[in-house]
Amino acid sequence: SQQGEEDPQALSIQEGENATMNCSYKTSINNLQWYRQNSGRGLVHLILIRSNEREKHSGRLRVTLDTSKKSSSLLITASRAADTASYFCATDADQGAQKLVFGQGTRLTINP
Amino acid sequence: SAVISQKPSRDICQRGTSLTIQCQVDSQVTMMFWYRQQPGQSLTLIATANQGSEATYESGFVIDKFPISRPNLTFSTLTVSNMSPEDSSIYLCSVSGIMNTEAFFGQGTRLTVV
Numbered sequence: 690s691q692q693g694e695e696d697p698q699a700l701s702i703q704e705g706e707n708a709t710m711n712c713s714y715k716t717s718i719n720n721l722q723w724y725r726q727n728s729g730r731g732l733v734h735l736i737l738i739r740s741n742e743r744e745k746h747s748g749r750l751r752v753t754l755d756t757s758k759k760s761s762s763l764l765i766t767a768s769r770a771a772d773t774a775s776y777f778c779a780t781d782a783d784q785g786a787q788k789l790v791f792g793q794g795t796r797l798t799i800n801p
Numbered sequence: 802s803a804v805i806s807q808k809p810s811r812d813i814c815q816r817g818t819s820l821t822i823q824c825q826v827d828s829q830v831t832m833m834f835w836y837r838q839q840p841g842q843s844l845t846l847i848a849t850a851n852q853g854s855e856a857t858y859e860s861g862f863v864i865d866k867f868p869i870s871r872p873n874l875t876f877s878t879l880t881v882s883n884m885s886p887e888d889s890s891i892y893l894c895s896v897s898g899i900m901n902t903e904a905f906f907g908q909g910t911r912l913t914v915v
Contacts, residue, residue: 722903729838729891729911731807734903777843779904787897788834789904791844 695778695792703800708765710795712778713758719781721754722789723763726775735763735776765797773799803828803896807907814884814914821880822910824894829874835867838891838909847892850877884914 694713702708714721720739724732738745738754738761745752751764765772775796779789804827814820824833832851836844847867848856856869870878881888891909898904 729909731805731893731906731908732844732895732904734905737903787832787904788846788849789844789895790846793843 695776695795697795698793699796699798701798701800702768704768704770706768708768708772708797708799710763710776710797711760712762712792713760714778714780714790714792715759716780718756721752721761722779723750723752723761724777724779724791726777726794728774732777768797768799770799770801773797803830803898803905805894805896805905805907807894807910809910810908811911812913814912816885816914818884819880819882820884820912821878822892822894824877824879824907826875826896830896831874832897833871833877834895834897834904835869835877835879836893836895838893840889844893847879881912884912886914888912889914 696711718740720737722737723735725735726732736747736750736752738752740756749766754761761778775794777794778792806825808823812820832849834849835847837847838844846859847862848858848869850856850869850871852871852874866882868880891911893909894907895904
């Protein structure tokens with residue numbers, strides 16, 4: 690079963706605006722990761738945040754993690770048309786395991 | 802990092818037939834993972850493939866329907882057997898880095914069963 694819940698399921702914004710996506714999970718984790726998927730292709734890793742971290746940045750991406758609320762957010766700043774994709778959070782299914790449990794995903798559309 | 806070559810990239814198959822998907826990794830890895838992504842849905846883990854032992858299947862997936870081979874540390878196949886339209890999905894193979902690092906994915910196989 691899917692551990693993660695993401696919201697919103699779909700998000701449409703104008704180019705240049707910021708996009709925020711949220712993810713919640715149910716069990717203890719070692720880390721949480723965010724992935725991007727373009728047009729039903731393979732997933733591309735964006736960023737990993739460990740359970741003892743609260744915030745992490747990578748370029749235009751900012752990820753937060755609140756382990757007390759079992760939630761994470763992904764912020765994409767100054768969005769571009771090329772950011773149009775589906776975004777998934779993923780957690781390690783069992784602490785220490787390599788297999789991942791994915792959230793339902795957010796489909797992001799950037800309008801030019 | 803790991804580069805994964807997955808094929809075929811897409812196929813249209815008749816119901817009742819089987820399709821074998823291949824996944825080749827450019828480095829040796831202990832575990833390989835097979836996921837299914839139904840239309841408009843997220844990824845669901847089918848099984849974990851270990852070299853030299855039987856694959857470990859997740860709840861709801863069985864070996865008779867999704868037999869997996871793992872002949873060496875760089876290669877695996879997933880077969881979708883006796884296909885029905887409900888098997889139409891994207892199938893992805895994946896490997897992980899060492900603990901606490903990112904996962905790498907093949908480009909996926911888009912399967913349509915008619």
